[in-house]
Amino acid sequence: MxxxxxxxVVTEKDILKLKxxxxxFLFPIKDFSVGFLNTYDIDTITIPNAYLYINRIxxxxxxxxxxxxxxxxxxxxxxxxxxxxxxxxxxxxxxLSLELxxxxxxxxxxxxxVNYYLDYVDSLxxxxxxxxxxxxxxxxxxxxxxVVPYFSLIETMYSRRTLLKNYQKYFALPNxxxxxxxxxNSKKEFLAIENEYGTVLYAKKFIDYRxxxxxxxxxxxxxxxxxxxxxxxxxxxxxxxAVDKDTGFLHxxxxxxxxxEEK
Numbered sequence: 257m258x259x260x261x262x263x264x265v266v267t268e269k270d271i272l273k274l275k276x277x278x279x280x281f282l283f284p285i286k287d288f289s290v291g292f293l294n295t296y297d298i299d300t301i302t303i304p305n306a307y308l309y310i311n312r313i314x315x316x317x318x319x320x321x322x323x324x325x326x327x328x329x330x331x332x333x334x335x336x337x338x339x340x341x342x343x344x345x346x347x348x349x350x351x352l353s354l355e356l357x358x359x360x361x362x363x364x365x366x367x368x369x370v371n372y373y374l375d376y377v378d379s380l381x382x383x384x385x386x387x388x389x390x391x392x393x394x395x396x397x398x399x400x401x402x403v404v405p406y407f408s409l410i411e412t413m414y415s416r417r418t419l420l421k422n423y424q425k426y427f428a429l430p431n432x433x434x435x436x437x438x439x440x441n442s443k444k445e446f447l448a449i450e451n452e453y454g455t456v457l458y459a460k461k462f463i464d465y466r467x468x469x470x471x472x473x474x475x476x477x478x479x480x481x482x483x484x485x486x487x488x489x490x491x492x493x494x495x496x497x498a499v500d501k502d503t504g505f506l507h508x509x510x511x512x513x514x515x516x517e518e519k
Contacts, residue, residue, distance in 0.1 A: 262492060263337075263357075263403060263475035265309065267294060270485045272303065276492045280475060282307040282337055288314070288322060291411060291449050291456030292481075293433060298325055298333075305334040311359060312453050313416060314340045326350055335378070344376050357381070357403060365390070367397035374400045379474045384410050384463060388506040395470040405465045406476035407491045410504065412446065413457040420450040436460065447481075462501040466494065 261278040264271065272281060283301050284292040288310040298308065314322065319342055326336075327350055335355030336343060347356055358380035364370050365383045373380055381403045382391055395402060424431055434449045437457070445460035458481065480488045487497040 261475050262478060264478040267481050274489055280305060280307060282309045284309045288312050290451060290454045304332050306332055307335045307337055308333060310336060310338045314342055319346060367394045370394055370398050379403055381477060384504050386505060387509055395472045398472055401472050401474035403475045403477050404468060404473050405463060406478050407462060407464055407466055408477060408479035409458040409481045410463050411456055412459050414454060416454040418450055419455040420448045462499055463504040464501045
């Protein structure tokens with residue numbers, strides 16, 4: 257098996273100091289990203305082979321603003337990771353010679369859909385809503401190399417509304433950019449992170465998919481939100497760290513057959 261290559265979100269600047277082979281850094285972009293405490297101006301990104309993370313849903317005004325920015329990109333930018341499909345047309349219009357990686361993982365749950373998207377992009381992030389066997393089946397049948405989760409906080413929901421601000425206002429809580437919330441029925445914890453463009457809920461436990469290996473993997477994806485640099489380094493080296501984690505839906509199907517109605 258070849259050496260792993262990683263795609264890691266720059267949640268803190270000290271992530272850039274990691275001295276590990278085969279790291280590709282992914283920068284959440286100011287005004288075009290949600291769910292991150294730190295975002296970056298494109299002009300300040302100077303490292304080689306950097307990726308831009310644009311995970312907002314964009315309206316026409318946003319697309320026009322982004323078009324002006326992307327038209328003057330520096331050559332150190334290797335690719336764009338995105339969720340809004342409008343970026344495909346924008347990249348085509350600007351004739352950008354960049355890698356395009358589709359990151360809306362709730363839409364990439366089977367190899368038929370995956371191969372359809374791969375007609376328009378260079379790669380995509382495989383869903384965390386499916387089992388290990390389903391992930392391996394997608395990797396077996398995909399016509400291009402894919403990005404798979406490795407060790408990350410996983411986004412469970414994104415809203416363009418400022419849900420956290422409304423929640424804090426209703427319960428007379430201090431205004432904060434992030435908050436831990438507990439769902440009453442399941443008692444599961446979620447991390448809410450918000451900016452002016454919307455709210456993202458993350459499952460509070462990290463998913464650990466480090467044992468998945470396949471020849472058709474382009475990058476292993478890591479979102480190290482709230483992890484220290486030393487812990488990220490241990491993850492990249494395949495070592496354990498002291499955080500709450502689980503394997504998500506890897507061994508638990510998310511669909512069920514309903515019982516037939518008794519007559």
